[in-house]
Structure formats: C-alpha cells, structure tokens
Amino acid sequence: MSILRKLLRALVVSIHIFLSYYHYFSHLHKKTYFQQRRFFSVTEFKYAQKQEDKGTKEDKDTKKKDEKKKVPRMKTFKIYRFDPETGNKKPKMQSYTIDINDCRPMILDALMKIKTEQDSTLSFRKSCREGICGSCGVNVDGINRLACLHKIRPRGTTKIYPLPHMYVIKDLIVDMNKFLAQHSRIKPYPIPKQEHCVKAEGEEQFLQSIKDREKMDGLVECILCACCSTSCPEYWWHGHTKAPNDFLGPAALLNAYRWIVDTRDGATQERLNDLKNYYNVYRCHQINNCTSVCPKRLEPGRAIAQLRLHLARFKKKPKPDMEGKVPADPYKACPKDECE
Amino acid sequence: MSLIFRLAGAGNRLGPIGCQFMRHDKSGLISFVRPVTLKAQAAQPPKEEGHDERNMRLKRPQSPHLTIYAPQLTSMLSISHRFTGMALSAYVIALGIGAIVLPESIPDYIEKLECLEIGEVGISIIKFFLAFPLSYHFWNGIRHLLWDTGRFLTIKEVYITGYIMLTLAIATAIGLTMLCVPPEEEQREE
Numbered sequence: 001m002s003i004l005r006k007l008l009r010a011l012v013v014s015i016h017i018f019l020s021y022y023h024y025f026s027h028l029h030k031k032t033y034f035q036q037r038r039f040f041s042v043t044e045f046k047y048a049q050k051q052e053d054k055g056t057k058e059d060k061d062t063k064k065k066d067e068k069k070k071v072p073r074m075k076t077f078k079i080y081r082f083d084p085e086t087g088n089k090k091p092k093m094q095s096y097t098i099d100i101n102d103c104r105p106m107i108l109d110a111l112m113k114i115k116t117e118q119d120s121t122l123s124f125r126k127s128c129r130e131g132i133c134g135s136c137g138v139n140v141d142g143i144n145r146l147a148c149l150h151k152i153r154p155r156g157t158t159k160i161y162p163l164p165h166m167y168v169i170k171d172l173i174v175d176m177n178k179f180l181a182q183h184s185r186i187k188p189y190p191i192p193k194q195e196h197c198v199k200a201e202g203e204e205q206f207l208q209s210i211k212d213r214e215k216m217d218g219l220v221e222c223i224l225c226a227c228c229s230t231s232c233p234e235y236w237w238h239g240h241t242k243a244p245n246d247f248l249g250p251a252a253l254l255n256a257y258r259w260i261v262d263t264r265d266g267a268t269q270e271r272l273n274d275l276k277n278y279y280n281v282y283r284c285h286q287i288n289n290c291t292s293v294c295p296k297r298l299e300p301g302r303a304i305a306q307l308r309l310h311l312a313r314f315k316k317k318p319k320p321d322m323e324g325k326v327p328a329d330p331y332k333a334c335p336k337d338e339c340e
Numbered sequence: 341m342s343l344i345f346r347l348a349g350a351g352n353r354l355g356p357i358g359c360q361f362m363r364h365d366k367s368g369l370i371s372f373v374r375p376v377t378l379k380a381q382a383a384q385p386p387k388e389e390g391h392d393e394r395n396m397r398l399k400r401p402q403s404p405h406l407t408i409y410a411p412q413l414t415s416m417l418s419i420s421h422r423f424t425g426m427a428l429s430a431y432v433i434a435l436g437i438g439a440i441v442l443p444e445s446i447p448d449y450i451e452k453l454e455c456l457e458i459g460e461v462g463i464s465i466i467k468f469f470l471a472f473p474l475s476y477h478f479w480n481g482i483r484h485l486l487w488d489t490g491r492f493l494t495i496k497e498v499y500i501t502g503y504i505m506l507t508l509a510i511a512t513a514i515g516l517t518m519l520c521v522p523p524e525e526e527q528r529e530e
Contacts, residue, residue, distance in 0.1 A: 082401055091401050142410025164405035167395035178391040236405050286487050287418040291495045302493035309490055
C-alpha cells in the first residue's frame with residue numbers, strides 16, 4: 001500500500017508540475033505551429049520565397065546604384081552676385097561647381113548646397129520648397145522659374161539671375177514692393193454689395209454654387225511669385241512708372257479678373273472703372289510670355305483678354321446661380337462640449 | 341552711469357583715495373557726468389518716397405532683363421510684328437514722299453532697276469522683302485484679332501497659331517514674289 005501511495009503521490013505531483021507549465025509550453029507550441037502554418041499551400045510558399053529573393057536582388061541593385069552614384073558628376077552654376085555692403089558696388093557673375101550626384105534634383109537644392117558647403121554669403125529667398133509660397137522665383141537660363149520646381153539640367157553651365165528688371169537688394173533677392181503695391185491696388189478682397197452689409201462681419205456667409213466657383217479655377221491658384229510680371233517686356237518698360245500711370249502687370253491683372261469673376265463680389269463696376277485708363281491694362285500687347293512662364297500653369301494672358309472684353313462691355317458678368325447669405329456657423333464641425 | 345553716481349555719492353565714505361578718484365578735475369570720472377534734459381517731440385511722419393527714388397538712393401542695381409531673357413516664340417513673334425509694322429509704314433512713307441519729291445515717277449525707277457541686271461534672283465529677293473512685312477503683319481494681325489475675342493490663349497494654342505501664321509505668312513510672301521503682271525495684258529491695256 002505504501003508503495004502505491006508513494007506512486008500516487010508522485011503522479012499527482014508530476015501532474016501538478018505539468019499543469020503548472022502547460023500554459024507556457026502550449027503557448028510555445030502554438031507559436032511554432034503558427035510559424036509553420038504561415039503558408040497555406042506550396043505555391044504560396046514558393047511565391048513568398050521568390051519575393052524574398054527579389055527583395056535581396058533589389059537590395060543588390062540599389063547597392064550597385066549607390067556605388068554608381070558615388071562617382072561625382074560636376075556641374076557649374078553661374079550665379080549673379082551683388083553685395084550692397086562692399087565698397088565695390090558692381091554686380092558680377094560668380095561660378096560654383098557642385099557634385100549633382102550628391103544633391104537633390106531641383107535648382108533650389110543646388111542653391112542650398114552651395115550656400116551650406118561653399119559660400120554662406122549667397123542669398124536668395126525660399127520658404128516652402130514645394131512651389132506654393134512663391135518666394136524662390138529666379139531667372140534660370142534666361143527663363144523665370146521657381147527654383148524649387150525646376151530641375152537641374154545635367155549638362156552645361158546653368159546661369160541663375162534674379163528676376164529681370166527689378167531692383168536688386170542682394171544677390172538673387174529683388175525688391176518686390178512695387179509689385180505687391182500694384183497687387184494691393186486692385187483691391188484683392190471681396191467687396192460685398194451695400195444691401196448685403198447688414199450684419200456684423202463674420203455673422204453670415206455668402207452663397208456660391210459649385211459651378212460659379214469653378215469659373216475661378218485657374219485664377220485663384222496664383223501665388224504671386226512675380227515670374228509672369230517680370231517676364232513681360234511691357235512690364236519692364238511701363239511697370240515701374242508712377243502710380244496711376246503704370247502697367248499693372250499680368251499677376252495683378254489676373255487677380256483683378258479673379259475678383260471680377262467672383263459671384264460673391266459686388267463691386268464689379270467700380271473695379272472696372274479703376275482699370276479704365278491708358279496704362280493699367282491696355283499696355284499689354286499679348287506677348288504671352290506670362291502664360292508661357294507661369295509655374296502654376298495659369299493663363300494671365302487669357303485673363304487680360306477677358307478683362308478687356310469686360311472693359312469694352314462685350315462681356316458682362318453673368319447672373320450668379322446662388323445669391324444671398326446664410327448665417328455663419330463656425331462651430332459646425334466640432335462637438336458641442338468642446339465649443340463651450 | 342548709476343555706478344558713477346553711486347561712487348560720487350559715496351565719495352566721502354570711500355575715504356581720501358575714492359574722493360580723489362572721483363573728484364579729480366581733469367582725469368576723474370565725474371567729468372563724464374553731464375546734465376541732460378529730455379524733451380517730448382512730435383513724431384515726424386515718414387518721408388514719402390517713390391519706389392524708384394528709394395532704390396536709387398540705396399544704389400541698388402537693376403537686374404539684367406533684355407540681355408539675359410531667353411528668346412522664345414511668343415516674344416519673338418511679338419517683336420517681329422512690331423518690326424514688320426515699322427517696315428510697312430517706312431515703305432509707305434518712303435514711297436509716298438519719293439513719289440512727290442523725286443524728279444521722275446516711280447515706274448521709271450522700277451524700269452531702271454530692271455535694267456541694272458541683278459538677275460531674276462536679285463529682283464525676287466527685293467520683291468520678297470517688300471512683300472514679307474505685309475503678309476506677316478496681315479496674318480499676325482488676324483491672330484491678334486482672334487486673341488482679342490478671348491480665344492486661342494492657352495500656351496499650346498499660342499504656339500500652334502504661331503506656327504500656322506508663320507507658314508501662311510511665308511507662303512503668301514513667296515506667292516506675292518512669284519506674282520508678275522504678264523506683259524501681254526499690259527500691252528492690251530495700252
């Protein structure tokens with residue numbers, strides 16, 4: 001009996017030990033089982049293996065490319081330099097040679113590389129590096145471009161000038177005051193009709209149909225980079241004369257047309273009257289340099305032609321699909337608890 | 341400054357050396373202390389200065405324009421439109437004044453030109469240069485009129501109409517140079 005008891009005890013203890021570790025072991029077992037059952041069929045498994053092989057091949061390819069990339073490709077940039085602080089106040093062209101295999105693809109990247117690695121005194125405007133701020137407009141190889149949107153030409157030397165026929169503050173930075181003043185003169189903001197100005201600002205919002213909004217496509221995208229205006233020979237000759245008797249330039253006129261097309265604007269006639277003089281619009285000779293140069297692919301030339309049709313009363317602003325206003329609801333999108 | 345004042349005030353406390361240091365007439369720090377009266381002044385309005393005047397005062401150079409801008413079809417067709425217009429008006433004025441001033445009539449000069457024996461080629465070159473400004477200005481003028489209706493103003497259309505206009509203009513100019521009044525008709529008229 002004693003032997004039987006001892007055996008029973010041993011059994012119970014061993015069962016106990018087994019049970020206590022069962023969870024752990026079973027977990028391990030399951031994991032390995034899961035790993036084995038990753039592929040439900042042989043074809044699937046083979047496909048996965050192929051993918052893995054490809055992956056390693058691609059790695060090799062990229063490695064090869066990297067090795068290729070390490071061979072430097074030198075490219076020379078000739079850049080317009082003017083420093084107002086030195087005694088010799090003459091602008092000059094300075095050349096810089098950089099390795100474009102060690103540089104990202106755009107002109108702006110090259111400019112930044114030169115500034116960080118070679119000459120920290122080189123100055124230019126930049127901000128968004130993706131063609132939406134409009135501050136890096138320069139003249140690359142004779143044509144105005146946004147430096148951030150124009151790729152580096154791999155061969156030959158590239159000449160970079162500031163925007164043409166503008167006063168140079170330093171290197172590639174030009175004085176945009178006149179250009180922006182002209183933009184502000186066309187009143188780039190909505191002027192509602194008198195009868196609409198009843199409630200305080202921000203209480204109500206204007207209605208506009210989708211169709212009417214689509215009329216402004218190709219006008220609202222303007223980023224005021226001044227590439228178009230400074231590419232226009234007429235703007236060179238007549239853009240800088242004194243205030244009322246100057247050619248406003250394609251950028252300002254495009255924006256003027258944008259506010260004339262806008263159905264929410266109520267001051268169309270006043271706007272047109274402001275433009276009715278010998279210089280502001282009619283100095284445009286439809287050279288169309290503006291349309292060919294625009295980095296946002298807008299058509300200032302077309303806008304000016306339309307503006308003239310409006311000025312000559314060949315065209316009239318059509319009646320808007322929707323008129324009137326609705327009460328503004330600034331908290332429309334946010335949950336009520338957060339608003340209060 | 342406050343340090344100087346404090347030193348000056350503490351002169352007695354600092355003893356004979358400090359007093360000497362502060363009160364010495366010529367080299368002492370006290371000579372730097374001078375009375376200042378502050379007066380309120382009306383703010384002066386900023387000078388109204390034109391864009392050009394301001395930039396000229398600052399001696400900023402003008403960035404290069406005509407010399408560096410790349411010639412493109414758009415600008416080249418535009419400037420040649422102007423040049424052909426100028427050539428046309430020059431022809432009209434020259435021939436008109438010539439008809440009045442010159443001792444003989446213009447057909448006589450044309451006969452003389454023919455007698456010079458420059459050959460067919462030479463004469464047709466002269467004729468082409470007389471005809472081309474007319475044909476160019478005519479066809480480009482029509483292009484400008486189409487633009488004035490607000491059409492063909494995307495950059496693609498501008499280039500297409502440009503090339504069409506150029507071929508039409510050259511074809512018309514060649515046609516006009518080939519044109520000659522047959523001598524038989526002239527005889528009939530006589």
